[in-house]
Amino acid sequence: MHAIRKQRLQWVIFTLVASSTAIGLVVYTLGQNINYFYTPSQIARGEAPLGVPVRAGGMVVRGSLVRDSESLDVAFDVSDGVAQLRVEYSGILPDLFGEGQAAIVAGVVDADAILQATEVLAKHDENYMPPEVADAMGEAYRQSIGSGGDY
Amino acid sequence: MQWARPIGNRSGRGVIISPELGHVALIIALCLALLQSSIPLLGSYLGVQRWMRLAHSLAIGHLVFVGIAFGCLVTAFMLDDFSLRYVVDNSNRSLPTHFKFSAVWSAHEGSLLLWALVLAAWGAAVAIFSRSLPLVFSARALSVLAMIAVGFGLFMLLTSNPFERTLPFPPENGSDLNPLLQDIGLIIHPPMLYMGYVGLSVPFAFAIAALLGGQFDSAWARWCRPWINVAWVFLTLGITLGSWWAYYELGWGGWWFWDPVENASFMPWLVATALMHSVAATEKRGVFRSWTLLLAIFAFSLSLLGTFLVRSGVLTSVHAFASDPERGLFILIFLSLVIGASLLLFALRGPAMNSKSAYTGAAREVMILTNNFILVAAMAMILIGTLYPLVADALQLGKISVGPPYFNFFFVPLSLVLMACLGIAASSRWRHTAVDVVAIRARIPVVLSFLLGALLPIPLGIWFSAAEYSIIAALTLAAVFWVVIMSLQDVRLKAQSVPLTRLPAGYWGMLCAHCGLALCALGVGLSSAYDSQRDMRMELGDVVEVAGYTFEFSGLNETQESNYRATRGVIAVSQGGRSIATLTPEKRHYQSGGQVMTEAAIDAGLTRDLFVALGEPLGGNSWAIRVQVKPFVRCIWLGGLMMGIGGLIAVADKRYRRRKKIPSMKRNRLVEPALEVFK
Numbered sequence: 001m002h003a004i005r006k007q008r009l010q011w012v013i014f015t016l017v018a019s020s021t022a023i024g025l026v027v028y029t030l031g032q033n034i035n036y037f038y039t040p041s042q043i044a045r046g047e048a049p050l051g052v053p054v055r056a057g058g059m060v061v062r063g064s065l066v067r068d069s070e071s072l073d074v075a076f077d078v079s080d081g082v083a084q085l086r087v088e089y090s091g092i093l094p095d096l097f098g099e100g101q102a103a104i105v106a107g108v109v110d111a112d113a114i115l116q117a118t119e120v121l122a123k124h125d126e127n128y129m130p131p132e133v134a135d136a137m138g139e140a141y142r143q144s145i146g147s148g149g150d151y
Numbered sequence: 152m153q154w155a156r157p158i159g160n161r162s163g164r165g166v167i168i169s170p171e172l173g174h175v176a177l178i179i180a181l182c183l184a185l186l187q188s189s190i191p192l193l194g195s196y197l198g199v200q201r202w203m204r205l206a207h208s209l210a211i212g213h214l215v216f217v218g219i220a221f222g223c224l225v226t227a228f229m230l231d232d233f234s235l236r237y238v239v240d241n242s243n244r245s246l247p248t249h250f251k252f253s254a255v256w257s258a259h260e261g262s263l264l265l266w267a268l269v270l271a272a273w274g275a276a277v278a279i280f281s282r283s284l285p286l287v288f289s290a291r292a293l294s295v296l297a298m299i300a301v302g303f304g305l306f307m308l309l310t311s312n313p314f315e316r317t318l319p320f321p322p323e324n325g326s327d328l329n330p331l332l333q334d335i336g337l338i339i340h341p342p343m344l345y346m347g348y349v350g351l352s353v354p355f356a357f358a359i360a361a362l363l364g365g366q367f368d369s370a371w372a373r374w375c376r377p378w379i380n381v382a383w384v385f386l387t388l389g390i391t392l393g394s395w396w397a398y399y400e401l402g403w404g405g406w407w408f409w410d411p412v413e414n415a416s417f418m419p420w421l422v423a424t425a426l427m428h429s430v431a432a433t434e435k436r437g438v439f440r441s442w443t444l445l446l447a448i449f450a451f452s453l454s455l456l457g458t459f460l461v462r463s464g465v466l467t468s469v470h471a472f473a474s475d476p477e478r479g480l481f482i483l484i485f486l487s488l489v490i491g492a493s494l495l496l497f498a499l500r501g502p503a504m505n506s507k508s509a510y511t512g513a514a515r516e517v518m519i520l521t522n523n524f525i526l527v528a529a530m531a532m533i534l535i536g537t538l539y540p541l542v543a544d545a546l547q548l549g550k551i552s553v554g555p556p557y558f559n560f561f562f563v564p565l566s567l568v569l570m571a572c573l574g575i576a577a578s579s580r581w582r583h584t585a586v587d588v589v590a591i592r593a594r595i596p597v598v599l600s601f602l603l604g605a606l607l608p609i610p611l612g613i614w615f616s617a618a619e620y621s622i623i624a625a626l627t628l629a630a631v632f633w634v635v636i637m638s639l640q641d642v643r644l645k646a647q648s649v650p651l652t653r654l655p656a657g658y659w660g661m662l663c664a665h666c667g668l669a670l671c672a673l674g675v676g677l678s679s680a681y682d683s684q685r686d687m688r689m690e691l692g693d694v695v696e697v698a699g700y701t702f703e704f705s706g707l708n709e710t711q712e713s714n715y716r717a718t719r720g721v722i723a724v725s726q727g728g729r730s731i732a733t734l735t736p737e738k739r740h741y742q743s744g745g746q747v748m749t750e751a752a753i754d755a756g757l758t759r760d761l762f763v764a765l766g767e768p769l770g771g772n773s774w775a776i777r778v779q780v781k782p783f784v785r786c787i788w789l790g791g792l793m794m795g796i797g798g799l800i801a802v803a804d805k806r807y808r809r810r811k812k813i814p815s816m817k818r819n820r821l822v823e824p825a826l827e828v829f830k
Contacts, residue, residue, distance in 0.1 A: 003509050010677035022528060025561070034539075037550035050357055071687055072766075072775055091686050091777045092403075092766035095747045119531060133548070 035106060040078055040085035040138035047111050056085055056115055057104035057133040065099055067129045070090040078103060089117040102133045170235055173223025174314040180216035183209050187694025188298035191290035195363075203290035210278035210293050212299065213399035213502070221255075223269045225314055227254050234321040237261060237313045243327035243743045245714040253338040256326045259462060262341060266305050268459070269342070269349045274300065277353060277378075284374060289618045291360035292353075301597055302485045306586070310478045327743035330715070344416060345388030347409040348454040351423060355432075355451035358444045360494060362500040368443065372434035375447075377807045378698045379430060383423045384798035386500060390416050391791030401752055404684070404762045404779045406787060409558040414458030414537045416529050425526040432519045432783035436508055441501040442523070448497060452490045453530070458655075459486050460537070513584040516577035525569045527552040532561045570630040570672060574637035578644070594645075604629025608680075613780050615681040615759075616698050619778040627676025634669040640660050660801025664794045671790025677783040679752030691772035698780040700761060701725045707772065715739045717750070720774065722763050724754065736776075751787055762783050 016096050038048040058078035065076040065090045072091055076099075077084045087105050097103055097120060107117035162295045177779025194202025222235075228251045233239050237506035241254045241261070256265040274296045278808040281289035302701045305672040307313070357375050361367040393416065407413060426446040433443045459482040543551050574596070611617075619724040642662065645654060683698040694703045705720030717737040734752035739750065751764040759782045778780055 007509070018524075018528075022532070027531055029557050029560050030536070030539060030553065032552045033560075034551045035554060037552070053554075055550075067769065070688070072686055092764075092777055095749050 041081045041083040043085050044083035050109050055106045060099050060101055060103050062099045076113055086114045088114055088115050089120055093120055094122040155563050169223045170314045173220040173653050175748055176216045176219040180213050183213045184297045184300040184304055186293050188301055193295035195287045195290045206290045206293035207278040210274040214275040217268050217271040221264055225255055232317055233325055234316050236315045236317050238323055239317055241326045241328050242325040244324055246328055250328055256341050257328055257332045260740030262309045262314050263307050263311055266345055269345045270300055273349055273353055289359050291363050292356040295359045306481055310481055330741045330746050330748040334400050340392040343385050343392055347382050347386025347389050347695040350385055351454050352380045352449045358447035362496050369434045369437055372430050373603045376430055379427050380798050380802045384425055384795045386420050388790055388795045391788050395788045399554050405700050409538050409555045412461050414533050415460045418533055419450050419453040421526045421530040422446055424455055425523040426450050427748040428519045428522050434514055438508055448493045455486050495707035512584045514579045514585045515579040520577045521572050527567055529565045535626045540610055567630050576631045577638055578641045600629050600632035600636055603632045604830045617681055621680040623676055624680035631669045635666055638665055647654050655804050657801045660797045663800055664797025667790045667793030667797055670793055674783050678781050681782040686777050688769055688773055697778050701776050706791055715741045720765050724761055735766045736763045738765045757785055
C-alpha cells in the first residue's frame with residue numbers, strides 16, 4: 001500500500017477503536033458519578049432512592065438548627081415551602097450558611113428519611129439563590145396551588 | 152440633610168459627565184468595529200489596498216475608544232459615583248482604593264468591558280506587529296477580530312451596559328464588593344485569564360483569514376506561534392492564580408474542584424496546549440495543517456463557551472453570581488454563529504490543505520499527534536462531564552451534577568500517559584526517530600525513575616505519618632522523575648554536539664515548561680496522597696496533633712479594620728517541642744453587607760503548607776476549627792508558574808523576529824485573492 005494511504009488507514013482504525021472505547025467508558029463512569037437533585041417534597045413522598053448519593057436543597061428552617069455540645073455534629077431542616085427534610089451533618093458549615101437562607105446538601109437519605117450529609121453548600125452572595133433551590137421552591141409552590149384547587 | 156453629605160459624588164463636573172462619555176465611547180467603538188469588520192474584508196476581495204490598510208488604524212482607534220470607556224468606569228468607581236447602578240452594586244465608600252479599582256471587573260458588566268478592552272488591545276497589537284505580513288492576510292484577520300468585537304459590543308450595549316444610571320435618586324452609599332472578591336488574587340486573576348481567553352482570538356482570526364485565502368503554509372505557522380504562546384502563557388498563569396486564590400480564599404484548602412467554571416477555563420487551555428504543539432509540527436514539517444486550523448477554531452470556541460457558562464448563570468458554581476437568562480440566550484446565539492460559521496468555512500476549505508510530507512512510526516510528528524490525541528481526549532471528557540447536567544436539565548431528565556470522581560477517573564490516567572510519552576518525545580526527531588537508539592538511551596532513566604518512584608513513598612509516608620504505602624504517590628513520582636531525567640539527559644546529549652549557549656530559546660522554553668508540568672504533577676500527586684485534614688471542636692487551650700505537627704489553640708482576640716471587624720484566633724504550631732509558626736486565622740464580619748468570611752492562615756513551605764481556618768463559634772471559648780497539613784501543595788502553582796515562564800522563553804526565540812521570504816510572498820498574495828473569488 002502507498003505509505004500515506006497506509007498511514008491514513010491506521011489512523012482511521014485507531015480513531016474508531018479509541019473513540020468507541022472512550023464513549024463506553026464515559027457513559028459507564030458518568031452513570032456511576034452523577035448525583036440527582038431532589039426537593040424536600042420529593043424525598044417526603046419517597047421518590048429519592050435510599051443509600052445512594054443525592055443532592056437536595058431548600059431554605060434552612062428558622063429555629064431548626066441543633067448543635068451537639070461535644071462534637072461538630074449538627075442537624076437542621078430544609079424546606080421548599082411545603083415539605084421539610086431533616087439533615088444531619090458533621091463538620092464545619094460554610095460562612096454564608098444560616099437559618100432562613102438557601103442551602104444545598106449532598107449526601108445519602110437513610111431509612112428514617114433523614115439526609116446524612118457529606119457536604120453542605122450555601123449561597124456565596126447575599127442576593128443569589130442557587131437555581132435548583134429557586135426551582136424547587138417554585139415547583140413546590142405550584143403543586144400546593146394545584147392540590148389546593150380541589151375546593 | 153443635604154449639607155451633611157460627603158461631597159464625593161458632587162465634587163465636580165467630571166463625575167457627572169464621565170459615565171455618558173464612557174457610554175458614547177462604547178458606541179463609537181462599536182461603530183469603528185463595524186467598519187473594521189467590513190471594509191478591509193471587502194477591500195481584500197476587491198483588491199482595494201486603501202480599504203485594507205484602513206484595518207490597522209481602525210483597530211488602534213477601537214482600542215482608544217474602548218480604553219476611554221474603561222477609564223470612565225474606573226473613574227466612576229474611584230470617585231464613588233453612586234449614580235451608576237453597577238457602582239452601587241459593587242462598591243462602597245469604605246472600600247480600600249485598590250479594591251475599588253478591582254471592583255471594576257468584579258461583576259458581569261465590568262468584566263465584559265474588561266473582555267472588550269483586552270480584545271481591543273490584542274487587535275491593536277496585531278495591527279502594530281503585522282507590518283511584515285501580507286496586507287491581504289492581516290486585513291482579513293483584523294476584520295475577523297472586529298467581528299468578534301462587534302458581537303461583544305452589541306452584547307454589552309443591549310443587555311449589560313455598565314453605565315446604566317440610578318438617577319434621579321442615587322443612593323448615599325453602595326452595597327459593597329463581595330468580600331470573597333476583596334483580595335489581591337481578584338485584582339490580577341481575571342485580567343490574566345481574559346488575556347488568555349481573548350488572546351486565543353488571534354490564532355482564531357489567523358485561521359479564518361488563512362481559510363478565506365485558501366493559503367496556509369509554514370510562514371503562517373511561524374507567524375502564529377508567538378501569538379499562541381503568549382495567549383497560552385496568560386491562560387496558564389490565569390488558571391494557576393485562580394487555583395491559588397481558591398486555595399486560600401474560598402476553598403477551605405482545596406485547589407481544584409472540577410467546578411464547571413474551572414473546567415470552562417481548563418478546556419481552552421488543553422486545546423491551546425495541543426495547538427501550540429501541532430502548530431510547531433506545521434511550521435517545521437508542514438504536516439497537520441487542517442488539524443492545526445481546527446484546533447485554533449476550537450480553542451477560541453471553547454473560550455467563548457467558557458464565557459457563556461460563566462455569564463449566563465446556567466450552572467451552579469462558585470462563580471455563578473447573580474445573573475440573567477436573557478444574556479445567556481444572547482451569548483448562546485453568538486456562540487453558535489461563531490462556531491457554526493467557522494466550522495462551515497473549515498468544512499469547505501479545510502480538506503484542501505492536506506499535508507504532503509511523510510513520517511515514520513516514532514517520529515516527532517507521531518509524538519505530537521499522541522500529545523494532541525491525549526489533550527483533546529481529556530478536553531472531550533471534561534466537556535461531556537460539564538455539559539451533561541445542562542443537557543439533562545434541558546431534556547427534563549432531572550437535575551443532576553457530575554461528581555469529581557468522574558473527572559479524576561479519566562484525567563489522572565490520561566495525565567500519567569501524557570507524561571510517559573513526554574519523556575520520549577523530547578528526544579525524538581522530526582521525520583524519523585531511530586527507535587533502537589532511543590530505547591538504549593531510555594534504559595537507565597526508566598530503571599531509575601521506577602526505582603525512585605517505588606522507594607520514595609516509604610520515607611514520605613513516614614514523614615507525613617501516612618497509614619499505608621501510597622500507589623498514587625509512587626506513580627506520580629515515577630512519572631515526574633521520568634520526565635525530568637529524560638529532559639536532563641537530552642540536554643547532556645545535545646551539549647556533546649552543540650555548545651549549550653547556541654541552543655535556541657525555543658528549546659529552553661520547552662524544557663522549562665515540561666519540567667514545570669512535572670513539578671505541577673508532583674504537587675498534585677503528593678498533596679493528594681499525603682494530605683491530612685481534621686475538622687474539630689477546639690476550646691481555648693486545646694492541643695491537637697496532625698501529621699506530626701502540634702497545633703495549640705492559644706488565643707482569641709478582636710480587631711477592627713476599615714470595612715470589617717474580625718475575630719482572630721491564635722494557633723501556635725510546633726514540631727517535636729520546637730516552635731514552627733504562629734497562625735492567626737480570622738473570621739471577618741463585613742459591615743456594609745453583613746457578610747461573614749473566613750480568612751485562613753497558612754504557613755507556606757516548599758515541602759508542606761500548614762493550613763488553619765476558623766469555622767463557626769460554638770459558644771463560650773470553643774470554635775469549630777479546620778487544621779490541614781498539605782505536603783508539596785505549593786509545587787502545583789510553582790509548576791504552573793514555571794510552565795508560564797517556559798512559554799515566555801519560547802516567545803523570545805530569535806526565529807520569530809527573522810523576516811525572510813516576505814518579498815516573494817507579498818507579490819503572490821497581491822494578485823491572488825482577487826482571483827480566488829472567481830475560481
